[in-house]
Amino acid sequence: xxxxxxxxxxxxxxxxxxxxxxxxxxxxxxxxxxxxxxxxxxxxxxxxxxxxxxxxxxxxxxxxxxxxxxxxxxxxxxxxxxxxxxxxxxxxxxxxxxxxxxxxxxxxxxxxxxxxxxxxxxxxxxxxxxxxxxxxxxxxxxxxxxxxxxxxxxxxxxxxxxxxxxxxxxxxxxxxxxxxxxxxxxxxxxxxxxxxxxxxxxxxxxxxxxxxxxxxxxxxxxxxxxxxxxxxxxxxxxxxxxxxxxxxxxxxxxxxxxxxxxxxxxxxxxxxxxxxxxxxxxxxxxxxxxxxxxxxxxxxxxxxxxxxxxxxxxxxxxxxxxxxxxxxxxxxxxxxxxxxxxxxxxxxxxxxxxxxxxxxxxxxxxxxxxxxxxxxxxxxxxxxxxxxxxxxxxxxxxxxxxxxxxxxxxxxxxxxxxxxxxxxxxxxxxxxxxxxxxxxxxxxxxxxxxxxxxxxxxxxxxxxxxxxxxxxxxxxxxxxxxxxxxxxx
Ligand code: CS2
Numbered sequence: 104x105x106x107x108x109x110x111x112x113x114x115x116x117x118x119x120x121x122x123x124x125x126x127x128x129x130x131x132x133x134x135x136x137x138x139x140x141x142x143x144x145x146x147x148x149x150x151x152x153x154x155x156x157x158x159x160x161x162x163x164x165x166x167x168x169x170x171x172x173x174x175x176x177x178x179x180x181x182x183x184x185x186x187x188x189x190x191x192x193x194x195x196x197x198x199x200x201x202x203x204x205x206x207x208x209x210x211x212x213x214x215x216x217x218x219x220x221x222x223x224x225x226x227x228x229x230x231x232x233x234x235x236x237x238x239x240x241x242x243x244x245x246x247x248x249x250x251x252x253x254x255x256x257x258x259x260x261x262x263x264x265x266x267x268x269x270x271x272x273x274x275x276x277x278x279x280x281x282x283x284x285x286x287x288x289x290x291x292x293x294x295x296x297x298x299x300x301x302x303x304x305x306x307x308x309x310x311x312x313x314x315x316x317x318x319x320x321x322x323x324x325x326x327x328x329x330x331x332x333x334x335x336x337x338x339x340x341x342x343x344x345x346x347x348x349x350x351x352x353x354x355x356x357x358x359x360x361x362x363x364x365x366x367x368x369x370x371x372x373x374x375x376x377x378x379x380x381x382x383x384x385x386x387x388x389x390x391x392x393x394x395x396x397x398x399x400x401x402x403x404x405x406x407x408x409x410x411x412x413x414x415x416x417x418x419x420x421x422x423x424x425x426x427x428x429x430x431x432x433x434x435x436x437x438x439x440x441x442x443x444x445x446x447x448x449x450x451x452x453x454x455x456x457x458x459x460x461x462x463x464x465x466x467x468x469x470x471x472x473x474x475x476x477x478x479x480x481x482x483x484x485x486x487x488x489x490x491x492x493x494x495x496x497x498x499x500x501x502x503x504x505x506x507x508x509x510x511x512x513x514x515x516x517x518x519x520x521x522x523x524x525x526x527x528x529x530x531x532x533x534x535x536x537x538x539x540x541x542x543x544x545x546x547x548x549x550x551x552x553x554x555x556x557x558x559x560x561x562x563x564x565x566x567x568x569x570x571x572x573x574x575x576x577x578x579x580x581x582x583x584x585x586x587x588x589x590x591x592x
């Protein structure tokens with residue numbers, strides 16, 4: 104392995120097994136701006152756009168912006184924005200160099216440049232992966248956090264935005280004035296009805312200072328809903344070494360993912376889109392059945408598994424899922440949740456695939472990563488199906504247990520007495536780190552009073568409170584694995 108670094112000039116000397124961009128990158132023009140350039144974007148949307156470029160659709164290059172940290176730009180900028188996509192199924196690994204990102208921006212360094220790129224008349228689509236908390240929303244109500252400092256800042260400083268709303272609205276305003284076609288906005292985050300949520304919140308933001316522009320967004324800015332599915336753990340130092348070994352040169356920030364993917368999109372692109380269907384991307388009229396299936400089955404189980412890992416001191420999804428009691432519990436969880444899904448999708452088939460995906464030992468998907476920002480995830484992943492199941496008087500013991508597991512995972516220490524790392528800024532201050540000195544009833548009461556997560560509804564239902572308290576009490580007295588084992592056994 105040499106010390107040299109991945110870059111355009113290094114491509115011809117890479118081993119023949121490494122797949123490379125088959126197109127002339129200099130001839131590609133930008134058609135997409137992406138906001139939130141994390142590992143997920145680079146292992147999902149950017150790969151399928153790279154396929155389109157390989158097929159000769161040269162008008163869809165990506166300008167990728169980070170809204171916060173310069174880390175990704177600092178890593179792949181010096182590599183001519185090239186990086187390695189590494190696919191692992193547990194037996195083999197395959198490497199491919201992705202060339203679809205033409206330019207990397209760090210929004211806080213130069214907000215005006217990002218607005219300029221968004222206003223490029225060649226650009227027609229903005230994709231977003233800014234995570235749940237990037238929407239600055241009260242998700243249970245679908246309203247903007249109007250008191251959030253970034254929202255307040257963007258209302259007062261429209262020329263130097265910070266939030267997605269500030270950037271998008273500046274671009275919408277200028278594009279309208281310049282006579283460019285309106286952008287199509289594609290939220291690729293794990294939120295139910297993500298496109299609709301984005302449009303509603305953008306309209307709410309616009310309406311505060313510019314009702315006319317708010318009407319323009321509501322009428323002319325298409326925001327298709329999207330379901331995205333691919334497991335992409337954070338890249339580790341060991342991954343970097345494996346990639347360097349495969350390439351023979353260094354890549355400062357490769358991405359690692361499973362082979363499985365799904366991308367289902369509502370086909371509402373009035374101003375054009377790349378022909379992603381040639382890569383297996385599905386275009387449908389209504390994405391809701393697919394997003395419910397994915398959010399409730401995969402993401403709900405992920406959040407439960409992450410909580411078990413945090414509480415029982417098991418590091419990765421595969422470590423937790425290797426426990427027979429967990430597999431039985433998660434099967435029960437899937438059976439319960441599958442009854443809430445549309446007949447257009449098969450929860451049982453999807454669960455069958457998930458069993459293999461969660462067991463993939465090569466991914467090392469860490470519980471602490473999935474547990475981060477859990478207060479922003481639990482409402483759509485666990486609470487929504489739970490409330491539906493209760494309303495319909497259908498079995499929901501495993502889903503209730505998952506909620507109790509999350510609550511236990513917000514304590515200061517795990518079952519071995521080691522500190523639990525909680526990365527959940529919205530929830531800090533509410534979480535009860537001192538759970539072990541409080542009676543179970545008091546812990547549950549404290550959690551249920553957090554309306555941003557629970558919406559005020561649950562604490563008004565004595566049966567709900569009693570069932571949650573019992574599940575939580577079982578975890579605290581018996582331990583997480585025993586509590587779930589006794590449920591199923
Ligand atoms: C995970 C997701 O971190 C998390 O919350 O549940 O990132 C999950 O891996 C993806 O949604 C899979 O598509």
